[in-house]
Amino acid sequence: MASSKWRKRPLAVSGGMSGVLFVLVVRYIDPSLSFQPPIDQYHHCNSFRSQCFASARAISQATNDALQSAYSSVSDFDRQYPNVIVPIDVENDDDWVEVAAQYVNRYGVCALLAAEESSSGGVVNADKCDAASNAALDRLAELHRRIGSRGEDPTGADGEYRYLEVVCRDPFGNRFDMPVGWRANEVDNEIGRSTETSFDHPGMPLEQEHEDAVEAFHSALDDIVSLVVQRLFDSYEANSDLCAAMSVASAGFLINRPGSTAQKWHKDGPDRGFIDAFVPLIDVAAELGPTEVQLGTHDEQNCEPNGEAAKVCFHESWEDMPYSVAPILNNGEILLLDYRTVHRGLGNTSPSTTRPLAYAVYKHEKMSGGDTAGDVRNFPAATTLEYD
Numbered sequence: 001m002a003s004s005k006w007r008k009r010p011l012a013v014s015g016g017m018s019g020v021l022f023v024l025v026v027r028y029i030d031p032s033l034s035f036q037p038p039i040d041q042y043h044h045c046n047s048f049r050s051q052c053f054a055s056a057r058a059i060s061q062a063t064n065d066a067l068q069s070a071y072s073s074v075s076d077f078d079r080q081y082p083n084v085i086v087p088i089d090v091e092n093d094d095d096w097v098e099v100a101a102q103y104v105n106r107y108g109v110c111a112l113l114a115a116e117e118s119s120s121g122g123v124v125n126a127d128k129c130d131a132a133s134n135a136a137l138d139r140l141a142e143l144h145r146r147i148g149s150r151g152e153d154p155t156g157a158d159g160e161y162r163y164l165e166v167v168c169r170d171p172f173g174n175r176f177d178m179p180v181g182w183r184a185n186e187v188d189n190e191i192g193r194s195t196e197t198s199f200d201h202p203g204m205p206l207e208q209e210h211e212d213a214v215e216a217f218h219s220a221l222d223d224i225v226s227l228v229v230q231r232l233f234d235s236y237e238a239n240s241d242l243c244a245a246m247s248v249a250s251a252g253f254l255i256n257r258p259g260s261t262a263q264k265w266h267k268d269g270p271d272r273g274f275i276d277a278f279v280p281l282i283d284v285a286a287e288l289g290p291t292e293v294q295l296g297t298h299d300e301q302n303c304e305p306n307g308e309a310a311k312v313c314f315h316e317s318w319e320d321m322p323y324s325v326a327p328i329l330n331n332g333e334i335l336l337l338d339y340r341t342v343h344r345g346l347g348n349t350s351p352s353t354t355r356p357l358a359y360a361v362y363k364h365e366k367m368s369g370g371d372t373a374g375d376v377r378n379f380p381a382a383t384t385l386e387y388d
Contacts, residue, residue, distance in 0.1 A: 100336065101231040104275065108298035108341035111327045112224065112334040124220045124279055124332040132217035133281035133356045135210035136253035140166065140176060143204075146388040164203035164384040174257035175345065180206060182248045182360065183215035184222035199248075204386040218251065221334070221360060225277045228336060229362045232275065236364065249274065249363040253281075256289045256348045256355040263344040265294065273367030274339030281356040283330045288355040289348040291335060292326040297342035 103110035112123050143166045144154035152161065156173030167177040181200040206214060226246070233246055268276060284290050326346060327335060337343060339361070348355055 097227045097231050100228045101235060104228065104232055104336050104338060105235060107295045108338040109293045109295060109343075110228075110336045111329060112228075112336070113329070123224055123334050124217065126331050128213075128217045128220050129279070129281045129332045129358075131213035132253075132358055135206070135213040136178065136255065136281070136356050136358070137354070139180075139206065139210060140178060140253075140255055143178070143385055146385045149388060162382045164201075164382045165386075167382075169263070170260050172259070172261055174260040174348065175263075176255040176257075177252060178255065179250055179252035180214060182218060182251045183211070184218040184248070201250075201252075203384040217358065218360070221277065221279060221358070222248075224334060225336065225360065225362065229275050229277075233273070233364045233367075236273070236367065245365040246362055247365060249361045251360040252358070254278075254345070254357040254359060256345060256357070258348050258350050258352060258354070260289060260345075260348045262289075262292075262347045265342050265344050267297075267342055268339045268361075271339060271367075273364030275362045276335075276337040276339060277360045277362065278335040278337065279358045280329050280331060280333065281358060282353075284328055284355060285350070286326070286328060286346075287348070287350045288353060289346040290326040290328055291337075292344050292346055293337065294342040295325065298338035298340040 100110050100112065143163070147154040147161070147163070147166075152158070153173075156168035156170060156176070158173075160168045160171055162168075165178060167179075169175045169177050179201050205211075229246055268274070278291060280290075282288075329335060
């Protein structure tokens with residue numbers, strides 16, 4: 001019997017094909033439930049990294065016996081090559097955009113993966129990721145130097161701290177959030193993008209070399225993510241007279257150093273109309289602290305505004321949720337996450353490897369409150385290091 005392996009393993013739609021990208025959707029099976037939300041087909045693939053686990057097709061009764069029976073009926077061919085691969089051909093096909101938007105709408109999360117045989121170096125080009133990573137790490141070093149000159153411990157070992165340019169988000173240190181301006185230089189008015197796509201973040205400006213690297217990276221990221229987010233926002237307003245115009249509320253880098261601890265489960269906020277895009281800037285092994293997600297939790301109503309913009313939404317019951325997934329992404333691959341989806345960053349248990357990750361938060365202009373609704377919940381007013 002293999003019932004135990006069904007309890008805590010994610011189901012995945014994925015695959016490998018030269019020159020294309022893939023949409024990965026993951027979901028846990030809770031054996032205590034008698035019925036799962038309808039999913040067209042489950043399949044098994046043991047050849048796509050270590051993240052593609054055993055699954056079964058056309059499951060409606062998710063009991064251990066049913067799972068075991070369904071698994072035994074899956075052919076060896078299906079186990080090796082799932083027939084629900086969703087190729088993303090950026091140049092010639094936009095079907096992947098619709099599928100990715102549906103997955104974010106349905107599960108609150110979707111990962112855009114690069115084919116193992118692809119020569120592009122990732123969903124976002126590896127060279128642009130490397131340049132952005134260097135810019136982020138150089139900036140963090142300079143910000144830490146300035147914090148140290150104030151007589152404070154820049155590692156955060158003395159507790160969390162907050163400046164305009166950097167926030168320590170781990171009570172024991174080594175997890176840093178650095179907001180930066182948005183620098184995408186491509187504009188497509190046909191999909192409702194404002195011509196004012198770029199914005200500055202207050203505080204110490206980027207050095208010109210870093211500015212150029214961030215601009216190239218943001219433009220490459222936006223070329224992919226804006227398609228999915230616009231399609232998703234259009235679906236929100238299919239029966240509404242609201243215009244589904246979008247923009248970017250915030251952007252930055254998350255630096256996870258060795259010794260960081262796992263975050264509490266949380267939602268970035270309670271508001272519909274915000275989508276996070278996370279991009280690791282190196283290949284992420286499990287020990288480097290990937291993002292762990294509770295699928296479908298963006299539909300729950302147990303995250304209420306607490307009246308304090310400086311706090312994100314936490315809920316004690318989330319600590320007890322046993323079914324989650326932490327996609328292992330490579331350099332330049334993208335995790336799309338509804339702002340309301342319960343998630344956490346895991347700790348970096350590696351001996352010496354720092355994990356840099358870039359992010360952007362897309363917002364629906366009308367649903368999120370327009371230009372006045374930045375990401376103030378996660379980035380309230382703070383002291384600047386610009387003049388240190």
